[in-house]
Amino acid sequence: MGSSVETLEFQAETRQLLRLVIHSIYSNKDIFLRELISNASDALDKLRLESLTDSSLVDIDTTGLHIALEVDKDARTLTVRDNGIGMTRDDLVELIGTIAKSGTAGLLEKIKESKDAATAESLIGQFGVGFYSAFMVADKVTLRTRRAGTDSGTEWESDGEGSYTVQTVDNLPVGTSVTLHLKPADSEDGLADYLSESKIRQIVKQYSDFIRWPVRMATERTDAEGETTHEVDTLNSMKALWARPRAEVTEDEYNEFYQQISHDWLAPAETIHMRAEGTFEYEALLFIPSQAPFDLFSRETRRGVQLYVKRVFIMDDCEALMPDYLRFVKGVVDAHDLSLNVSREILQHDRQIRGVRRRLVKKVLGALKTMQAKDAERYAKVWAQFGRALKEGLVEDTDNTEALLELVSAASTHDPEKTTTLREYVERMKDGQEAIYYLTGETRAMVENSPHMEAFAAKGYEVLILTDPVDEVWVDRVPAFDGHRLQSVAKGQVDLDASADGDQDTDAEKAQREQDFAALLPWLTTTLSEQVKQVRLSSRLTTSAACIVGDAHDVTPTLEKMYRAMGQQLPTVKRILELNPAHPLITALRTAHDNHADDPALAEIAELVYGSALLAEGGDLPDPARFTRLLTDRLTHTL
Incomplete structure (x- = not known):
């Protein structure tokens, strides 16, 4: 038995904000289900935690916690139900009845000034109003809830316009159900058929596959004889490998997950599993592929790191988490303290995210350095695939110049069959040799046959052979390695006599030539x-x-051509x-x-x-x- 219905008006500013959320903020309407499932997952987390610390909840059985999706095609409703912590009437009014009660006026002003949907979405994201994305696809939303440890429940209902109703309802189970009275499907408005089993499965798989709780849905199956059976399917895998200790994950599981997110049939060359605790907690599971994608150097190529928040998928190719020169790295980063509505713009300016990025980069470069030291053959294959991209970092990432220089592997005149690191080059330098010599060119054959190489070959000096287009740029940006300057054999004055073995021209002989x-x-x-x-x-x-x-500081002809082409x-x-x-x-x-x-x-x-x-x-x-x-x-x- 319930109480009388109480109708409450939204505040004027809140009403304006709600209208923006419904009609103009979110470009991807599918995320309404992500938001509701995430809210349900939080409610389950809270119940499990409070049942361990609140004596009034110790008798609650938490073994069957789950999220249920219920479809009623006749009534055109989709319900998201959980048996989590639930809410009281006051919770409802506080958390849902009032949107962004602090700072709403300032937020609205910023949105009006932005005149940009993407900017507006990023601003909205800071105020946690994802629940109201339900009104993008629904004419009316009915929420019923009962707080664990209380006797009665509450019903909240609104059409997303000027008001909402609240009433007390008896005999509700513990937890929350959100019923969406769906608008008709409309391709022009971006409204899919959200009563379709296939569409629901697709959304759950994309956004909520790794939620720790099962997301279940009743389905119908008709066999060849026309017999209909009903069953309950779990739509999500719940296998968030990154949240498990590394010792508990098998190599096969890592490989399977990598292939799932990368669509690559080969096993990764390296797996990086890390967890950061402290002021900003996150887990990361990154992979260095064995083979470069065909579009690695295309402008349209997508970066491989996905962002999750508390196991909820937020975005693909998160640019804020990985620099462009590591665009080949695949994997996920799962942050604990970000809003689900976080946007690319917010991420780019977030100090903590920049800190995460720095740590991820150092972890990837460190993994490559370890591979180089322990498995030179495997590293050579990785460098052959991604070395050109990594060298872009010598132009873009001054903070990691030294680490990247240690990774550089280049052809040289020392051994036509093998590449060499700069460290190995330095160890082989002649007595008295101060510079690391190199020559850039289009092909190894052109470099080896260049007139510039003649004296170096005659006197036994090793020269690095650099044939990637990016080599033309980074060698000018990097002044030295391990105290030895990088010197092009095609630039500046070259006098090998001073430090070369063998015959040396005397000053008198040099003076005579100049006179001749x-x-x-x-x-x-x-x-x-x-x-x-x-x-x-x-x-x-x-x-x-x-x-x-x-001259020593001249632009090379090849680099000049590159600039003109751009x-x-x-x-x-x-x-x-x-x-x-x-x-x-x-x-x-x-x-x-x-x-x-x-x-x-x-x-x-x-x-x-x-x-x-x-x-x-x-x-x-x-x-x-x-x-x-x-x-x-x-x-x-x-x-």
């Missing part, structure tokens, strides 16, 4: 002034006649032409210039020397037709 070429070098600098800013003698060439180098206009960078003073062509050119400085053919030969050097490094000729004509004429004159 004193007339040719300035003439060439003037003749080729449109192409180069200087012509000088080289100490890096042994067999080639000439090469083109940049629409960034850069001033043309003139480079330096270096000549091999021992090459027959260069000595013949010097002699010809010394004897016939006014011969117009010398200028054409100068162009051919420059063009040949440009081609040797894989560059593009400014005028291929002219170069071909000059070369043909020269060849003709020699026959």
